[in-house]
Amino acid sequence: MSGMTGAEAMARTLIGGGVEVCFANPGTSEMHFVAALDRLPALRGVLCLFEGVATGAADGYGRMARRPATTLLHLGPGLANGVANLHNARRAGTPIVNLVGDHALGHKPLDSLLESDIDALAGTVSAWLRRSSTVDGLGTDVAAAVAASLAPGGTGPDRTGTSGAIATLVVPADLSWSAPARLAPPEPVAAPAAPSPVELDPVAAVLRSGEPVALLLDGTALSGPGLRAAGRIARATGARLLSRNWPARQRRGAGVPLTEPLAYRGEQITAQLTGVRHLVLAGAREPVTSFAYPGRTGRPTPAGTRIHALPADFLEALADEVAPGVTPVVARLDPPPLPPGELTAGNWAAVVGALLPEEAIVCDESITAGLTTLHTATASSPPHDVLGLTGLSIGQGLPVALGAAMACPDRPVVCLEADGSAMYTLQALWSHAREQLDITTVILNNRAYAILRGELDRVGAGAAAAGLADLSRPDLDFVSLATGLGVPATRAWTTEELARQFRHALSEPGPHLIEAMLLPGA
Amino acid sequence: MSGMTGAEAMARTLIGGGVEVCFANPGTSEMHFVAALDRLPALRGVLCLFEGVATGAADGYGRMARRPATTLLHLGPGLANGVANLHNARRAGTPIVNLVGDHALGHKPLDSLLESDIDALAGTVSAWLRRSSTVDGLGTDVAAAVAASLAPGGTGPDRTGTSGAIATLVVPADLSWSAPARLAPPEPVAAPAAPSPVELDPVAAVLRSGEPVALLLDGTALSGPGLRAAGRIARATGARLLSRNWPARQRRGAGVPLTEPLAYRGEQITAQLTGVRHLVLAGAREPVTSFAYPGRTGRPTPAGTRIHALPADFLEALADEVAPGVTPVVARLDPPPLPPGELTAGNWAAVVGALLPEEAIVCDESITAGLTTLHTATASSPPHDVLGLTGLSIGQGLPVALGAAMACPDRPVVCLEADGSAMYTLQALWSHAREQLDITTVILNNRAYAILRGELDRVGAGAAAAGLADLSRPDLDFVSLATGLGVPATRAWTTEELARQFRHALSEPGPHLIEAMLLPGA
Numbered sequence A, B: 001m002s003g004m005t006g007a008e009a010m011a012r013t014l015i016g017g018g019v020e021v022c023f024a025n026p027g028t029s030e031m032h033f034v035a036a037l038d039r040l041p042a043l044r045g046v047l048c049l050f051e052g053v054a055t056g057a058a059d060g061y062g063r064m065a066r067r068p069a070t071t072l073l074h075l076g077p078g079l080a081n082g083v084a085n086l087h088n089a090r091r092a093g094t095p096i097v098n099l100v101g102d103h104a105l106g107h108k109p110l111d112s113l114l115e116s117d118i119d120a121l122a123g124t125v126s127a128w129l130r131r132s133s134t135v136d137g138l139g140t141d142v143a144a145a146v147a148a149s150l151a152p153g154g155t156g157p158d159r160t161g162t163s164g165a166i167a168t169l170v171v172p173a174d175l176s177w178s179a180p181a182r183l184a185p186p187e188p189v190a191a192p193a194a195p196s197p198v199e200l201d202p203v204a205a206v207l208r209s210g211e212p213v214a215l216l217l218d219g220t221a222l223s224g225p226g227l228r229a230a231g232r233i234a235r236a237t238g239a240r241l242l243s244r245n246w247p248a249r250q251r252r253g254a255g256v257p258l259t260e261p262l263a264y265r266g267e268q269i270t271a272q273l274t275g276v277r278h279l280v281l282a283g284a285r286e287p288v289t290s291f292a293y294p295g296r297t298g299r300p301t302p303a304g305t306r307i308h309a310l311p312a313d314f315l316e317a318l319a320d321e322v323a324p325g326v327t328p329v330v331a332r333l334d335p336p337p338l339p340p341g342e343l344t345a346g347n348w349a350a351v352v353g354a355l356l357p358e359e360a361i362v363c364d365e366s367i368t369a370g371l372t373t374l375h376t377a378t379a380s381s382p383p384h385d386v387l388g389l390t391g392l393s394i395g396q397g398l399p400v401a402l403g404a405a406m407a408c409p410d411r412p413v414v415c416l417e418a419d420g421s422a423m424y425t426l427q428a429l430w431s432h433a434r435e436q437l438d439i440t441t442v443i444l445n446n447r448a449y450a451i452l453r454g455e456l457d458r459v460g461a462g463a464a465a466a467g468l469a470d471l472s473r474p475d476l477d478f479v480s481l482a483t484g485l486g487v488p489a490t491r492a493w494t495t496e497e498l499a500r501q502f503r504h505a506l507s508e509p510g511p512h513l514i515e516a517m518l519l520p521g522a
Helices: A006-016 A028-039 A051-065 A075-092 A106-109 A119-124 A138-150 A173-177 A201-208 A223-235 A268-273 A312-322 A348-356 A399-409 A427-433 A448-458 A463-467 A480-486 A495-507 B006-016 B028-039 B049-063 B075-092 B105-110 B117-123 B138-150 B173-177 B201-208 B222-239 B266-273 B313-321 B348-354 B399-408 B428-434 B450-459 B465-468 B478-486 B495-507
Strands: A022-023 A044-047 A070-072 A096-102 A126-130 A166-172 A213-217 A240-243 A250-252 A280-281 A304-312 A363-366 A386-387 A414-418 A439-447 A489-494 A512-517 B021-024 B044-047 B068-074 B098-104 B128-131 B166-172 B211-216 B240-243 B250-252 B277-282 B308-312 B361-365 B384-387 B413-418 B438-443 B489-492 B514-516
Touching: A006 A028, A006 A138, A006 A173, A006 B514, A022 A028, A022 A051, A022 A399, A022 B450, A028 A044, A028 A070, A028 A096, A028 A399, A028 B450, A044 A427, A044 A495, A044 B068, A044 B222, A044 B277, A051 A075, A051 A096, A051 A386, A051 A427, A051 B166, A051 B478, A070 A399, A075 A096, A075 A166, A075 B075, A096 A119, A096 A138, A096 A173, A096 B044, A106 A173, A119 A126, A119 A166, A119 B117, A119 B277, A126 A489, A126 B075, A138 A166, A138 A363, A138 A427, A138 B028, A166 B201, A173 A363, A201 A304, A201 A480, A223 A240, A223 A312, A223 B173, A223 B348, A223 B384, A223 B489, A240 B361, A268 B250, A280 A348, A280 A495, A280 B049, A304 A312, A363 A399, A363 B489, A386 A463, A399 A414, A399 A439, A427 A439, A439 A480, A439 A495, A439 B211, A448 B044, A480 A489, A480 A512, A480 B478, A489 A495, A495 B384, B006 B028, B006 B173, B021 B399, B028 B044, B028 B068, B028 B173, B049 B075, B049 B098, B049 B399, B049 B428, B068 B075, B068 B399, B068 B514, B075 B117, B075 B166, B098 B138, B098 B173, B105 B173, B105 B438, B117 B478, B128 B138, B138 B166, B166 B173, B201 B222, B201 B277, B201 B313, B222 B250, B222 B313, B348 B450, B348 B478, B348 B495, B361 B399, B399 B413, B399 B438, B428 B438, B438 B495, B478 B489
Parallel strands: A022 A044, A022 A070, A070 A096, A096 A166, A126 A166, A213 A240, A213 A280, A280 A304, A363 A386, A363 A414, A414 A439, A439 A512, A489 A512, B021 B044, B021 B068, B068 B098, B098 B166, B128 B166, B211 B240, B211 B277, B277 B308, B361 B384, B361 B413, B413 B438, B438 B514, B489 B514
Antiparallel strands: A250 A386, B250 B384
């Protein structure tokens, strides 16, 4: 044990707990942990140029690996920079272990320049939060953090199922640099608690009633097995399959049962659910609108629709009961044809759908550009996974792509990014290049916060206000931006150009970026 | 009053309180405020592509205007993205009014996707925090926020003087869109409380004692009048003048008394203060180190040095007592000669010092690249103001430059940015271009988090760890990055190239960026 620091004890415990990657933007108070990474290659440090990249990458990693990455963040301001993407991760139910360095215990009362209330910040996004107080306890603390990240209890889609949680450990610098008397034995990571038994009969009765039923799927109900179970139920009973829009992770494409995504606006959801007598929430929450509007309800489920809840983990048992021996209807492999002409909000998605490679991981932050088109365009593409904008805090797509590619180095990652959202955490591209990851980013450049344009129209605002949703003056040039960050980039104005560039990007190793210029208003 | 929304009442009250600029990154819950801006051109909306740009710009604006700008932030995640630069602003004692939109009151219990604990986040950086609860109270709430931002009580350099504070008002969307029955009369903004009388005699006695005295200046003691008073005292009594490093705002250059900046490291500060019998803190706090290190003290003032406190506002009265009729020694106008050759960490600052225009505002986030050289190189340049990295949370320089230029459109702004720090909030360049501000940014590209390299050397880390402080692989190309954000950019490898490009940038209106390539290790 001689020469081991507390920081090294932490790193060894993380490795013992199955953690392999640390997305880091360290500072002085984390230098001993950085030094420990040097000695322990089993825990790989990935440098990020901004903390929101690190936390978003940990989200993408956790969604694909289904176990935590760790982040390494520098005091309160470093954590603050990562909070927005931790918010998204919290809504996704992603397991993450945040390590936040703090000042040495004796230094805190001095209120030195970087001192701030780390605990209050961490509390807003963490299901588990601890401040280490002894160097000998560091190993135990880290093991507890890993276990907590894998336990249910987050505020992700399925609070009762197997989704994970955000665990934050605040580590005073003096504990990191001190020598522990003993290394805490890596605690066995607790298996997620078995879900409590659920009474399936009422839901089964609803499904057999002959009345119109829809299943709304989220969480693990959107995994391959979950969707197959749902598909069996749908085929046997005629139930409709709805899915949460912008899911944490959804299996899609050829061989997978199709779902109909829940609409974005409340009035659209109400129309969508009109006539549905029973809405079964399989790992999902009751639909609520993202925002309130004057005179409109935030709970758009029609008054005549009865709501039933079913943990996603019981979907297969339910299928065995109501659809024994039934095979689900699945999407055929039948990608859309390449559309011709200038790129628009209406046709770009078909190019992606036509060329999407097998087992792609699609990180979808296309927002308005993809809201109504992407789902359809990729329904009959080869099988793939889609990772969505779970918490509506923009700036997660490029970091999530980084993490997903680290978790699945053998799968192609396709990142679909709206222009305004891309600008939040564009620094992620540099890490794409540094790690030479197979990520193809398509920037959907409509020169606007298009979603805000729609909102401004709703409130009747005029020209000057519309300027605050306008991203031209000056135009953003994503080819130059990507080049500056080390990612080869091209620009496409037509579907043919996008197709050629997309094929090329997928055929070459390493990251690429394509700026897709969408005709304004189209 | 017909047709007026709560949002418009807020905007009118801000205008009545002297607020002229709103640095905004709005979302759906802020659309009615955006619409109000449309009708009220006296409150100018400046769009920022990331909230950290908006809050940093409000910091720069407040430091120069000495009155608040307002920010417009979107719910908890939007505020979180702005927290790091609010941390810096808090340490600077800058007046800022944050308007944070929240969900409508009835919508909050639905826990919709963007719901989070705004109040906990805001509490970490706000001296004043209120959540509006009635539309008729909005005007009063906003007036109180403006007044609070101008009251002392922040944690800036001079807690007893005239520095401002961060006031955050959380505004539920339904209050913004509702119609108030009455418009609250704009409350008169309370004048900052007159400082309590201070007993000057003990400090005067110290200064007359003949024992070695140093004045450590911060806050308003670093203003032109404050420095002249300090200079009179120094000339009359032989006291040394020290200044906080990275001040919120310091007057410097020809005609201004010189100060010796406090060193960064504790052992350097101890050496600097050795032999000083009395340290008079004029608007300053006792020196503490930024970080703790094993076996070193965080309070580096030598044991034999007695500390005395004096609010900065009493510096002139003290000068009248101990230095009546005395004229201070001031810096002559004598810029350094242009150094020849390849650019290094040691010579770039002399180029800036040689060419700095009169009344420049120097936003200094050069960190290690400028720590030991910039102060000397610009000491005899034309008179100017320097705005420093007050809270050590990197990513404030480019946003602060945006705000300073908005506050002082007739003054040239020079932004000196380390490469790693620039990448935190690079989006600010786009707002530089959009507003066509006279900002010349010099990126000091040493391809490293150089400050971390130094820290890693201290802990004896090896090559892999050093990779986490390395910003090459791939090299950042700031010319491409600036071009992509609409700012004309050039690259300089030699002092001659930097001089030519710097002159050109200053001679043309609008923003420019120069990437200064510093020889590694030099």
